[in-house]
Amino acid sequence: MNTQCPRCRSFNEVDPQSAGQTVRCGSCGEEYEAVNPNLFPCPDCFNLISRRASVCPRCGAPIVHSARSVNANDIASEKIIAVYHPSAMNFLWAILCGIITIPLLIGVFVLIYICIEIYCTSYELTTHRVIVRKGWIAKNQNEIWIKDMRGVNFNQTIWQRIIGVGDISIGTAASAGNEIFIVGIADPAKVVDDINALRQA
Numbered sequence: 001m002n003t004q005c006p007r008c009r010s011f012n013e014v015d016p017q018s019a020g021q022t023v024r025c026g027s028c029g030e031e032y033e034a035v036n037p038n039l040f041p042c043p044d045c046f047n048l049i050s051r052r053a054s055v056c057p058r059c060g061a062p063i064v065h066s067a068r069s070v071n072a073n074d075i076a077s078e079k080i081i082a083v084y085h086p087s088a089m090n091f092l093w094a095i096l097c098g099i100i101t102i103p104l105l106i107g108v109f110v111l112i113y114i115c116i117e118i119y120c121t122s123y124e125l126t127t128h129r130v131i132v133r134k135g136w137i138a139k140n141q142n143e144i145w146i147k148d149m150r151g152v153n154f155n156q157t158i159w160q161r162i163i164g165v166g167d168i169s170i171g172t173a174a175s176a177g178n179e180i181f182i183v184g185i186a187d188p189a190k191v192v193d194d195i196n197a198l199r200q201a
Contacts, residue, residue: 003023003032003034003035003036005025005027005028005030005032006032007025007028007030007032008025008027008028008030010025010026010027010028012025012026012027014034016036018034019034019035019036019039020033020034020035021033021034022034036048038050038052042056042058078126078127078128078129079126079127080124080125080126081125081126081127081194081198082124082125082191082194083122083123083124083125084122084123084124084125084182084185084186084191085118085119085121085122085123085185086117086118086121086183086184086185087163087164087165087184087185087186088114088118089163089164089165089186090160090163090165090183090184090185091114091117091118091184092163094110094114095110095111095114097110098110098111098114099111116136120133120134120135120136121133121134123182123185125191125194125195125198127146127198128145128146128147129143129144129145129146130143130144130146130170130180130182130195131143132180132181132182142179142180143180144170144172144179144180146195146198146199148172149170149171149172149195149199150171150172151170151171152168152169152170152192152195152196152199153168153169153170153171154166154167154168154188154189154192155167155168155169156188160184164186164187165184165185165186165188166184166185166188166189167181167182167183167184167185167188168181168182168185168188168191168192168195169181169182170182170195
């Protein structure tokens with residue numbers, strides 16, 4: 001069994017029975033755990049399974065797509081499909097309050113805050129990922145690989161339907177909860193269709 005040392009990145013041939021045990025690298029002398037390269041953790045239960053398996057034998061989770069690791073080719077071939085921002089209609093009441101209170105100067109700060117919130121929050125859809133970026137001074141980025149998505153949920157209240165905005169939540173195969181939230185964007189149904197089209201590609 002051919003294993004790779006995590007320190008010097010050299011490959012060492014070890015006995016298959018040594019999988020999961022500590023071995024010593026023949027190049028740098030560092031000890032490391034020998035990992036079978038043909039196995040990887042299930043995205044749901046983390047049980048080690050074969051990379052050729054289509055479902056996890058323990059929990060039954062589908063792993064055909066999530067088994068692929070991220071490599072340089074994925075990054076090099078990645079293209080931006082679209083960049084979305086929260087719709088101004090999502091802040092309609094706050095904008096109206098800001099306009100009304102402009103004479104008191106409070107409205108000026110409210111409107112500036114809304115502009116910053118819209119401009120500094122972006123939802124980027126690429127051929128491989130959905131990326132959420134937030135923040136003006138302090139930055140926060142959250143992303144999910146399309147091949148790891150388990151479900152895309154579209155939520156729209158009555159008021160949101162009237163003004164044409166909605167929310168999208170995306171869950172991964174590695175978690176029962178939602179990992180990404182896209183809030184208050186225009187034409188959310190089309191965005192969901194765009195994401196699902198990439199999942200099926």
